[in-house]
Amino acid sequence: MKNNLKKFLKCIIAMSVILMLSIFIESFGFNFKKFTLPREEKGLIKVVDYKISNASNDKKSIDIKLSKKYVNKLIVKYSTSKDVPVNIRYTELDYYKKDKVTELNDCFDNETGELVDNIKNNVKEIHILYDKKYNLDLKEISVDNRFQLNWFRIFYVFSFISIFCLLYKFFKKGFQTKEIHKYFICIAMLLGVTFIVLQPSATYYSWDDQIHFKNMLELKSGNINWNIGEFSMIDATPIGRDSIDSIEEQFNQMRYLNQNKNSKYQSTGSRFITYNKIAYIPSAIGYYFSKFLGFPFSICFKMGKITNLLAFVLIMAYAIKISKLGKRLLCVIGLMPVSLFLSSQYSYDPAVISGITLALVILMNWFVDKNSKVDFKSMLLFIASILYGSFPKAVYIPFVLLFLFVPKDRFSSDKQRIILKIGIILIFVLVLYTFVSPATLSNPAGDERGGDTSVSSQLKLIISYPLGYIKVLKDTLVNEFLGKIFGNTGGKFAYIGYFTSNCSYLILFTLLFTGITDTENNCLKKYHRILILLALLGIILLIWTALYLSFTPVGFNTINGVQPRYFIPFIFPLMICIQSKNIQNKISERKYNSIIFCVMSFAMLLSIFELILKTYCY
Numbered sequence: 001m002k003n004n005l006k007k008f009l010k011c012i013i014a015m016s017v018i019l020m021l022s023i024f025i026e027s028f029g030f031n032f033k034k035f036t037l038p039r040e041e042k043g044l045i046k047v048v049d050y051k052i053s054n055a056s057n058d059k060k061s062i063d064i065k066l067s068k069k070y071v072n073k074l075i076v077k078y079s080t081s082k083d084v085p086v087n088i089r090y091t092e093l094d095y096y097k098k099d100k101v102t103e104l105n106d107c108f109d110n111e112t113g114e115l116v117d118n119i120k121n122n123v124k125e126i127h128i129l130y131d132k133k134y135n136l137d138l139k140e141i142s143v144d145n146r147f148q149l150n151w152f153r154i155f156y157v158f159s160f161i162s163i164f165c166l167l168y169k170f171f172k173k174g175f176q177t178k179e180i181h182k183y184f185i186c187i188a189m190l191l192g193v194t195f196i197v198l199q200p201s202a203t204y205y206s207w208d209d210q211i212h213f214k215n216m217l218e219l220k221s222g223n224i225n226w227n228i229g230e231f232s233m234i235d236a237t238p239i240g241r242d243s244i245d246s247i248e249e250q251f252n253q254m255r256y257l258n259q260n261k262n263s264k265y266q267s268t269g270s271r272f273i274t275y276n277k278i279a280y281i282p283s284a285i286g287y288y289f290s291k292f293l294g295f296p297f298s299i300c301f302k303m304g305k306i307t308n309l310l311a312f313v314l315i316m317a318y319a320i321k322i323s324k325l326g327k328r329l330l331c332v333i334g335l336m337p338v339s340l341f342l343s344s345q346y347s348y349d350p351a352v353i354s355g356i357t358l359a360l361v362i363l364m365n366w367f368v369d370k371n372s373k374v375d376f377k378s379m380l381l382f383i384a385s386i387l388y389g390s391f392p393k394a395v396y397i398p399f400v401l402l403f404l405f406v407p408k409d410r411f412s413s414d415k416q417r418i419i420l421k422i423g424i425i426l427i428f429v430l431v432l433y434t435f436v437s438p439a440t441l442s443n444p445a446g447d448e449r450g451g452d453t454s455v456s457s458q459l460k461l462i463i464s465y466p467l468g469y470i471k472v473l474k475d476t477l478v479n480e481f482l483g484k485i486f487g488n489t490g491g492k493f494a495y496i497g498y499f500t501s502n503c504s505y506l507i508l509f510t511l512l513f514t515g516i517t518d519t520e521n522n523c524l525k526k527y528h529r530i531l532i533l534l535a536l537l538g539i540i541l542l543i544w545t546a547l548y549l550s551f552t553p554v555g556f557n558t559i560n561g562v563q564p565r566y567f568i569p570f571i572f573p574l575m576i577c578i579q580s581k582n583i584q585n586k587i588s589e590r591k592y593n594s595i596i597f598c599v600m601s602f603a604m605l606l607s608i609f610e611l612i613l614k615t616y617c618y
Contacts, residue, residue: 018165022157026149033120034072034147041070047141055129062128064141071119072146073246074126076108077139078115083243084108084134092121099124108136109243111256116144116248118618152198152247152617156608159194163187163601167594175593177328177520181321184331185313187597188340191604192309195344198612200244201257201298203233206345206494207563210234213346216280216287216304219273229257229297247617258296275434279351279392282311305344312343312350315385319358324369326576328518328596330357332511333571335600337607341493342565348392349565355389356396356569363399364576366406367528368521374410379420383427389569390431395542396569397431398535400424405531457554468557469548476544476559485571486511487564496615499607510599515575517585522576529577536570543567 028035034042047064055061062076074088088104108115108130119126130136170183203210214234217226226234244250273281286307290300316334320327333339343350362382365372372378382403390397403424411417462469486508492498543566544559551561585592 018158018161022154025157026154030153031147037070042145044146045143050141058132059129060132064126066123068122068124071123071143073144074117074119075142075144076115078108079113079137080108080110083110084130084136087129090126091124107243112252114252116246118246150247155197156613159190160605163190167597171594175590177589180327181317184320185317187601188313188334192340192344195608196302196305198617200250200616201301205496206347209346215277216284216346219277219280219284228259232257244616250616254298257298275391279348283308283346309343312354315354315358319361323361324365325521326518329514329575332514332596337604340604352389352393353568355385357572359386360573363402366410368523394431394434395546397428398539400428402535458549472557484564485567493611496611503603503606506599507603514596516583519579519583522579532573532577
C-alpha cells in the first residue's frame with residue numbers, strides 16, 4: 001500500500017514539474033516577442049486608421065494602415081447574414097527589411113461575428129477583400145498584442161515531454177518485448193488524445209466523417225432531435241473547417257456549438273442496430289454517456305472520438321500481446337500517424353484495421369505455433385474479430401477462408417475440424433452476399449454523391465469485355481499497388497492536408513526496417529506464405545473491382561476512389577510473408593524497441609504540430 005502511494009505521489013510530482021516546464025516554455029518561448037515590444041504596441045489596440053474601398057468591379061476592400069507596427073493577431077468584429085469568403089493580403093517586412101506581400105484565405109462566419117487571424121509580423125498595411133454581393137456590417141478592428149497563455153500549446157508541450165519521459169522510463173526498465181503491448185497502450189493513447197484535444201470540434205476533416213457521425217447518432221432508436229452542434233457536424237454549413245485558423249476562432253466555434261438549442265431537423269434511427277453500424281458502437285458509448293452526464297456538445301464530440309481511439313488501441317494491444325511473431329511490426333503499424341489519425345475520428349476504419357489485424361494474428365498463431373489450439377475461446381475471438389473488421393467493409397471477408405488451411409493437429413478431433421470449416425464457409429457466403437446484393441440490387445446507380453456511375457452498367461461492361469477489364473486491373477496493380485500500400489507512411493491526413501516533412505521517409509524506413517528485421521519466431525511454412533499472398537491478391541482485386549463498379553464512371557480505363565488507408569490491414573501479413581530467416585536482428589531488445597517507439601512518437605507529434613497546432617491553435 002505504501003509503495004503504491006509513493007508511486008502515485010511521484011507521478012503527481014512529475015506531472016506537476018512537466019506542467020510548470022510547459023507553462024515556462026509557453027511564456028518565454030512562444031511569447032518572447034511580446035516582451036520586447038515597445039509599450040505603445042502592447043495590449044489590445046483599437047485600429048482607427050482604416051477605410052472601405054472598391055478594389056475592383058466585384059470586390060470591396062477593407063484597407064488598414066499600421067505604420068510598420070508589430071501585429072500578433074488581427075481581430076475584426078462584424079455582422080453578416082451569410083458566410084463571406086475573404087482574401088487577406090498584408091505587406092510585411094522580410095529579413096532584409098524589404099516589403100513582402102503575404103496572402104491568407106479566411107471567412108467571415110455569420111454565426112460567430114468575429115474573425116481572428118495570426119499575423120505575427122511587422123506590418124505596413126492590410127487589405128481584406130470580399131465580394132460586393134455580400135452585405136457585411138463592419139463593427140470594429142483591433143490588433144491583439146496581449147500576453148496570454150495558450151493552453152492548447154501548453155497541453156501539446158506537456159504531452160510531448162510526458163511521452164518522452166515515459167519512453168525514457170521504459171528504456172530504464174529494459175523495454176522488454178513481452179511487455180510491449182503495455183507500452184503501446186500508453187504511447188498510442190497519449191498521442192491520439194493529444195490529436196483529439198487540439199483538433200477543432202468539427203467534421204469534414206476526415207473522409208466522410210459527417211456521414212459516420214450521423215450513422216453513430218442514429219444508433220439510438222426512435223426520433224432524434226438534433227441540437228445545433230449535432231446538425232452542424234452533419235450539414236457543416238455553420239462553422240466549417242475553413243472558418244477556423246486560430247485558437248480564438250476555435251473557442252468561438254465551441255461557444256456556438258455548445259448552445260443548448262434543438263435544430264428544426266429530425267432523423268429517425270432504426271429500432272435495431274444493423275450489422276454495418278456495429279463499428280460505431282465504441283464512439284457512441286463515449287458520445288452518449290457524456291451527453292447523459294450533461295457535458296457541453298464540444299466535450300461530448302471529443303469523448304466519442306476518445307472511446308473510438310480506445311477501442312482501436314485495446315484491440316491492437318491485445319493482438320500485439322498474443323501474437324507469436326511480428327510484435328514490433330504491429331506496434332509500428334498501430335503508431336503510424338495515419339492509423340492514429342483515423343482512430344481519432346468518427347470512422348469505421350479503426351474497426352476494420354484492428355479487427356482484421358487481430359483475426360490475422362490468431363490465424364498466424366495457428367499456422368506457426370503447435371501449442372495454439374483451435375478451442376472455443378480462440379475460435380470465438382477469431383470469428384468476432386473478422387466480422388468486426390468485415391462488417392463495415394465486407395470486401396475483407398475472404399481472409400476468413402484462410403482458416404480452411406489451419407493444420408489438422410490444431411483441432412481436437414476430425415469432427416470438430418469439419419464442423420468448424422463448414423461454419424466458416426457459411427459465414428463467408430452470408431457476408432459476401434450482403435456485400436454483393438446491395439451493390440447490384442439496391443444501389444444500381446453507383447456513387448450516391450453523383451457522377452456518371454452505374455453498378456449495373458459497369459458490371460455489364462466487365463462481362464462483355466473481360467479481357468479489357470483484366471488489362472485495366474493489371475495496369476492499375478503495376479502502377480499503383482506499392483504506392484497505395486506504403487502511401488500510408490506519407491502522412492495523408494485527409495482534408496487537413498499532407499504531412500510534407502522529410503520525416504515521412506523516416507516512417508517508411510522504420511516500417512520497412514521493422515518488417516524485415518522483426519523475424520523472431522517466424523517459422524511460417526512456404527505454402528502458408530503462398531496462401532496468404534494469394535488471399536491478399538484476391539482481396540486487392542476485390543477492392544479495386546468494388547470501386548470500379550461503384551465510384552468509376554462507366555467505361556473508364558482507370559479505377560477511381562482507391563485510397564491507401566484501405567491497405568493498412570495488408571501491411572502485417574505482407575511483411576510477415578516476405579521475411580527471411582537469413583536476416584537476423586542482433587540489435588539489443590532495449591535499443592530496438594526504444595528506436596521504434598521514439599521514431600513513431602516523434603513523427604506523430606511533428607504531424608500534430610505542423611497540421612493541427614500551427615493551423616488551428618495559435
